[in-house]
Amino acid sequence: MQPNFDFLRVRGSEIVNGRGEVVRLGGFCLGGWMNMENFITGCPGHESGMRTAVARVLGEAKAQFFFERFLHYFITEDDLRFLKDLGCTAVRVALNYRHFESDDQPFEYKLEGFTLLDKVIGWARAQQLYVILDLHAVQGWQNGGWHCDNPGREAHFWGQKVFEERAVALWEELARRYRDEPFVAGYNVMNESDADEVVWLNRFYRRVTNAIRAIDPDHILFLEGNRYSQQFDQLDPPFDGNTVYSSHNYVVPGLEDGRYPGEFDGEFYDRERLEGSYLERTAFMREHGVPHWFGEFGCIYTDSALEPSRLRVMADLIDIAEEQGDHWTIWTYKDIGKMGLVYADPESEWMQRTRSVREAKTTLRCDSWIERHEAEIGRLIQQISERTRMAVADLPGDWANLDETLRRAICDGVLSRMLLPAFAEQFRGMSEDEIDRMMQSFALHNCVRREGLTQLIKARLLKR
Numbered sequence: 001m002q003p004n005f006d007f008l009r010v011r012g013s014e015i016v017n018g019r020g021e022v023v024r025l026g027g028f029c030l031g032g033w034m035n036m037e038n039f040i041t042g043c044p045g046h047e048s049g050m051r052t053a054v055a056r057v058l059g060e061a062k063a064q065f066f067f068e069r070f071l072h073y074f075i076t077e078d079d080l081r082f083l084k085d086l087g088c089t090a091v092r093v094a095l096n097y098r099h100f101e102s103d104d105q106p107f108e109y110k111l112e113g114f115t116l117l118d119k120v121i122g123w124a125r126a127q128q129l130y131v132i133l134d135l136h137a138v139q140g141w142q143n144g145g146w147h148c149d150n151p152g153r154e155a156h157f158w159g160q161k162v163f164e165e166r167a168v169a170l171w172e173e174l175a176r177r178y179r180d181e182p183f184v185a186g187y188n189v190m191n192e193s194d195a196d197e198v199v200w201l202n203r204f205y206r207r208v209t210n211a212i213r214a215i216d217p218d219h220i221l222f223l224e225g226n227r228y229s230q231q232f233d234q235l236d237p238p239f240d241g242n243t244v245y246s247s248h249n250y251v252v253p254g255l256e257d258g259r260y261p262g263e264f265d266g267e268f269y270d271r272e273r274l275e276g277s278y279l280e281r282t283a284f285m286r287e288h289g290v291p292h293w294f295g296e297f298g299c300i301y302t303d304s305a306l307e308p309s310r311l312r313v314m315a316d317l318i319d320i321a322e323e324q325g326d327h328w329t330i331w332t333y334k335d336i337g338k339m340g341l342v343y344a345d346p347e348s349e350w351m352q353r354t355r356s357v358r359e360a361k362t363t364l365r366c367d368s369w370i371e372r373h374e375a376e377i378g379r380l381i382q383q384i385s386e387r388t389r390m391a392v393a394d395l396p397g398d399w400a401n402l403d404e405t406l407r408r409a410i411c412d413g414v415l416s417r418m419l420l421p422a423f424a425e426q427f428r429g430m431s432e433d434e435i436d437r438m439m440q441s442f443a444l445h446n447c448v449r450r451e452g453l454t455q456l457i458k459a460r461l462l463k464r
Helices: 047-058 060-074 077-086 111-127 161-178 198-213 271-281 283-288 304-323 349-353 355-364 376-392 402-418 420-425 432-442 451-462
Strands: 009-011 014-016 026-030 090-096 105-109 130-137 184-188 220-224 243-248 262-264 267-269 292-296 327-330 342-344 447-449
Touching: 026 077, 047 060, 047 420, 060 432, 077 111, 077 451, 090 111, 090 327, 105 111, 105 161, 111 130, 130 161, 161 184, 161 198, 198 220, 220 292, 243 283, 267 271, 271 283, 271 304, 304 327, 304 451, 349 355, 349 432, 355 402, 355 420, 376 402, 402 420
Parallel strands: 026 090, 026 327, 090 130, 130 184, 184 220, 220 243, 243 292, 292 327
Antiparallel strands: 009 014, 262 267, 342 447
């Protein structure tokens, strides 16, 4: 019998379809596509800065072609078909508000962004996959990370009414356009908030919920915890009966050097440790009897010798979520070989052409999220930190995380942004045919598949 793809809805701690049958969402996040990220594609800095740098080198018209070709090849119906064959039931599409609205024309919406989103929803519909719309980069920046297209470290969304109004209005427009689409599972209204005052987040959640519900009473709303979807204890209790709560958790043995199960920085990690962390982070959902969606988790695969260990981490995390009856999406589906299930061939034209800047990024630790190995730049930052601590002595201040703050500001920030012109120069003089051919590096049939992870995911999804 064919599944009924009427609107999904929340029933207690479960998600059900139009016939009342329990539906389990499982699959991948489509990151780095409609919200480009530096470590996913190999560029430095942040998306809007990179787009500006490329336009300065290629000119506006050819730069537009450059990014259109990237979007054309990075995610296609072939990718959705591949994910369906793995047994996936859902994809989470990360969105940058700039696809739909310009800062110099607020509240005026761009048709081309919705046209692209319509395409991926159509492909998902053809494969009977649910789509979660994830506003990953919000007007004014909801956190201090590159992944919300933030060029600095300050999250200006919070306490700025104009940004909140623009975000709410964009969700109203999305709700108007997709309220009748049953293959949209729902709306992930903000990715990884980092509000200094959780009252701001609670206020925004209530305001955006009321705005969406005035237009679309049917789709599920997906709400995350504060502090990058890790803290739920100060969230308002659930106030909408059709809401799922989502946590993110990138565990130490999936990121740092070492064998799992085993010791990392003097602490032992095994399945019991991971499960304890998982249950602690999701206590809010169990306390209130609402569904939990494990919205982001994943491992770094830059060291092939550690891949068997990473796969054991992934197996345990998925098994824990499955045993809890939870929903999950892995970060991320496609990239250049850092975290993705599939990735651009190291010998592809994109990888060859961008090699020199990517190597500089590694040396300078511009992607500290990925570059975990100690290097000379790390020692220099430590020296700055030590000298600072000597200078401030007993002066009050938040000095506990000074090393990490300096690393993010210097490496992820200043040095990464300074590489943007060099990155753009790699494409100077390219014809449209050459650009098109280079962007085919991201087409699924030209990518490498991480077979161990592929088989692990397939085995767990198809046995449901």
